Amino acid sequence: MFCLLFLFQDMLGKVTVTAKMQIYLGEEQRGLIFETGRLYRMACNEVSKYVFDSDCMNFYKVNDAFVISKMQQFSRPTEVAREFYPPR
Numbered sequence: 155m156f157c158l159l160f161l162f163q164d165m166l167g168k169v170t171v172t173a174k175m176q177i178y179l180g181e182e183q184r185g186l187i188f189e190t191g192r193l194y195r196m197a198c199n200e201v202s203k204y205v206f207d208s209d210c211m212n213f214y215k216v217n218d219a220f221v222i223s224k225m226q227q228f229s230r231p232t233e234v235a236r237e238f239y240p241p242r
Contacts (some may be wrong), residue, residue, distance in 0.1 A: 197224075 160172040179187065203219060210216055 158174045159178075160174070162170045162172070164170070201216065204219060205211065207217060210219075
């Protein structure tokens, strides 16, 4: 692993730390990273399509339309979904 750290200070004295990392992965880990990225991209496209088709720009309505149903689809218990996203 290779890591560079950058420190910046603004006029108010606030310090920002930025890290640039390069991680060397094996073939199995690379495959898992690419698969995760592919699934994330598919999920983002599905949400974007829903927002475009329904013209729904309300975060809570979009969240309700996707989170609980997707957690159930991917074998997440409804109780867990309701714990993280309780009904309003």
